[in-house]
Amino acid sequence: MIEAGKPIFVQIADQIENDIIDGVIKEETPVPSTNEFAAFHRINPATAGKGVNRLVEDGILYKRRGIGMFVATGARQRLIGARTEQFRANFVGPLLCEAAKLGITPEQVAGMIRIESSTERKGSNS
Amino acid sequence: MTDTAVRVTGLTKKFGAFTAIDDMSFTVERNKIYGLLGRNGAGKTTLMQLLSGQQFATSGSLEVFGASPVENARVLQSLCFIKESQKYPDSFRPEHVLASAPWFFANWDAALADRLVDDFRLPLMRPIKKLSRGQLSAIGVIVGLASRAPLTFFDEPYLGLDAVARQIFYDRLLEDYVEHPRTIILSTHLIDEVSNLLEHVLVIDEGRILMDQDAELLRGSASTVVGKKTDVDAFVAGRDIISRDGIGGLASVTVAGLSEAERAAARAAGLELSPVSLQQLIVQRTTSITQEPEIKTDAWSARA
Structure with missing residues (x-):
């Protein structure tokens, strides 16, 4: 679950973000404590705390004194916005870059995506 | 009370002509888990013996909880040193070790020790001489955890210790550390197994500090x-190259610090990037010093 080579606190923050985007953790509900993250992932609690604090700095989580960390209202929409931008930079950019190398035009790429998504829908129906 | 558990300045330890610890300076902060890593003979054990007052420094200064550990009862009472080949009196059984531990460790938790005995399936009544290597190690681990020494x-x-027992050790260490934060210095060769537990890493090589860094x-x-x-x-031109390798027209180079x-x-540019684990990084950092990588790659390109 924790992979090598990438800072663990980034992975913890990513996982909380994914849970918020997927709706596993709803807005205005608590996230697990730092110690729970540490025990579950078998990582140093300071590292888990760093991941949680990163989301507090971003305004995704906020602290209720004496209770714990909660998901802020509007966090899901903001995360989806940020992730959409990352999707463009991390996937669409390299996709077009590789396509250009092979002499495939952006229009042809769009055509491939349409065919792929229709076969995928058929595949998942059967 | 300061936040520093250990402060070492210009520490040197010589055994005759051999310099085991060579002008080391670092601090260990309280309530963190440190990894003390390095190759065989790098000076890890000597360093820990110095910190626990079992060896005298040749020169330099060292403070543990604000004072020299040598013959200092206050400091020594707050230490617990678990070594790989602990010797016990011949007539001892594990129950004797656990019964005498509270005399040395003020924070000893007998309930935790009992639980760990079950976890490790340690036969309390068997003579120590008859225990397996792994069972002997289990005694050390139990004492180290249940002592709760600062x-x-x-x-x-x-x-x-088998893989299951090692995992139990890591899990219990983390659980108990969360409940009772304390300073832990873990010296190990199994870097991949423990890397996620560590908050800070000290890598030593030939008696010197090679890395003193936040694990993250x-x-x-x-x-x-x-x-x-x-x-x-x-x-990679102009970058900090940690190691390089190549075959034919292909090159594989490990470099430090790349931004997004x-x-x-x-x-x-069509290059493939792969992450480097803590273990790989340390292996490369502690071997590349003696290698001459440029010659190796030139040899490859000459052949290609």
């Missing part, structure tokens, strides 16, 4: 770039 050293504590900063601090030799060489933009540039 500064605990584990020096290769798991010789002979080290993780992801290096990347391996793989691709056509000319492309790779162009990309630099990663994107590398991918755009």
Whole structure:
């Protein structure tokens, strides 16, 4: 679950973000404590705390004194916005870059995506 | 009370003509888990013996909880040192070890010790001479955890422990540390197994500090770039190269510290990037010193 080579606190923050985007953790509900993250992932609690604090700095989580960390209202929409931008930079950019190398035009790429998504829908129906 | 558990300045230890610890300076902060890593004979055990007052420094100064540990009852009472080959009196059984531990460790938790005995399936009544290597190591691990000493050293504590028992050790260490934060210095060769537990890493090589870094900063601090030799060489030119390897026209170079933009540039140039684990990073850092990598790659390109 924790992979090598990438800072663990980034992975913890990513996982909380994914849970918020997927709706596993709803807005205005608590996230697990730092110690729970540490025990579950078998990582140093300071590292888990760093991941949680990163989301507090971003305004995704906020602290209720004496209770714990909660998901802020509007966090899901903001995360989806940020992730959409990352999707463009991390996937669409390299996709077009590789396509250009092979002499495939952006229009042809769009055509491939349409065919792929229709076969995928058929595949998942059967 | 300061936040410093250990402060070492210009510490040197010589055994005759051999310098085991060579002008070391570092601090250990309270209530963190430190990894003390390095190759065989790097000086890990000597360093821990100095910190626990079992050896005298040749020169330099060292403070543990604000004072020299040598013959200092206040400091020594707050230490627990678990070494790989602990000797016990011949007539002892594990129950005797656990019964006498509270005399030495003020914070001893007998309930935790009992639970660990069950976890490790340690036969309490069997004579120590008859125990297996792994069972002997289990005694050390149990004492180290249940002592709850403010500064605990584990020096290769798991010789002979199987994978299940090692995992139990890591899990219990983390659980108990969360409940009772304390300073732990863990010396080990099994870096991959413990790397996620560590908050800070000290790497020593030939008696000197090679790395003194936050474990999180080290993780992801290096990347391996793989691709056509000319492309790779162009990309890594002027960077901090940790190690390099190559075959034919292909090169694989590990470099330190790439930003997101630099990663994107590398991918755009058709290079493959792969992460470097803490263990790989330390292996490369502690071997590359004696290698002459340039000659190796030249030999390859001459043959290609």
